[in-house]
Amino acid sequence: MRQSRRGVVRWAAGACLTMAMMLGVGTASAQRVEGERAAASGIYEAEVPVNGQGEAERNAAFGRGLAQVLAKLSGDRGATGRPGVGQELRRAKDYVTGFDYRQDQGVSANGTPNFKTMLVVRYDRAKVEGMIGMLGLPIWPQPRPKPVLWLAIDDGKGPRLVGLGQSNAARAVLDRAVERGYRLGLPTGNAAEQAAVGAIWRGDTGAIARLSSRYSPPMQLVGKLYRKGTGWQAEWTFVDSGRVLSSWKTSDADARRAMAGGADGGADALIRKYARRGSGVGAPGTFRVVIAGIDSADDYIRLSAHLQELSVVRRIRPVSASGSTLVVELELLTGLSGFKRMAESRGVLIPSEGAETPTFDMR
DSSP states (O other): OOOHHHHHHHHHHHHHEEEEEEHHHEEEEEOOOOOOTTTTTTTTTEEEESOOHHHHHHHHHHHHHHHHHHHHHHHHHTTTGGGHHHHHHTGGGEEEEEEEEEEEEEOOOTTTTEEEEEEEEEHHHHHHHHHHHHHHHHEOOOOOOOEEEEEEESSSSSEEEGGGGGGGGGGGHHHEEETTTTOOBBOOOHHHHTHHHHHHHOOOOOHHHHHHHGGSSSEEEEEEEEEEEOOOOOEEEEEEEEEEEEEOOOOOOOHHHHHHHHHHHHHHHHHHOOOEEEOOOOOOEEEEEEEEEEOOOHHHHHHHHHHHHHEEEEEEEEEEEEEEEEEEEEEEOOOOHHHHHHHHHHTTEEEEESOSSSSEEOO
């Protein structure tokens, strides 16, 4: 028993040393282990590197952080490119409930200490979810599963399983999963699981699924990482209840990036199966609405500016005017219900009930 424990310790030390050498970087001053809460691990939180603590730098970082949150909530890495999202990112500070700064210290490849300032931002859940609903972005429901990561690494000395005790060797893929809005677990790494390296290497996902039956949920991200030429290649398979959902490869000169691609592919597979488009916003189209309370040219200018600020509005065309009432056609990214929700959230246009044509009073 004592000899087995020494072997595990030697493996853990060797794995950490090997990963530090193959990544070409020093070990950070503080490493998180699986299960330990990161500074911004929540779905509605984000960490953004900044160059200083000035207001302009901070406001720009708020937008980048909100982009992270939208990507985690929707599961869509391209969420920021969807119509209307860019306008909301520019007013990201309106979604912030609080923020803090953190100073990270690490060691570069040549042994020189380096420092990085991170802005940790917390966003208002109700406001963010309201915006997602109004823009019709997909939603990846919670709670989300925590698949088991079965990763074998061959650095030239033969493949070895990354178990819970060697979590730092898989840090790149574990952290990338958190960035994508979910978490990965690791097997304990007992003798039976260590012996499963051969099944991982030959792609026997059925054997891994059976071995993983003691864990919940019945989902596995199975991967093998090995040297290829001057870089690294990883082969991945995502399994859900014994069924292969996706298989892919990632390669890079940097082992961390090759490894992180496993979390990306796993997230994409989960999203394809579980994400749902936001409901209650209606289909895009052109709608005629009546706006009351336009008593001057200044009111009209204010209305025009306000409509252009609403991210669901693509085009505005005045139709007619009578007294203090204006009829306009609005081309919307969502249905009229989405426009009403966004207008109400801004407090400038208030819907009037009972009118045959949708009517709003301008404050």
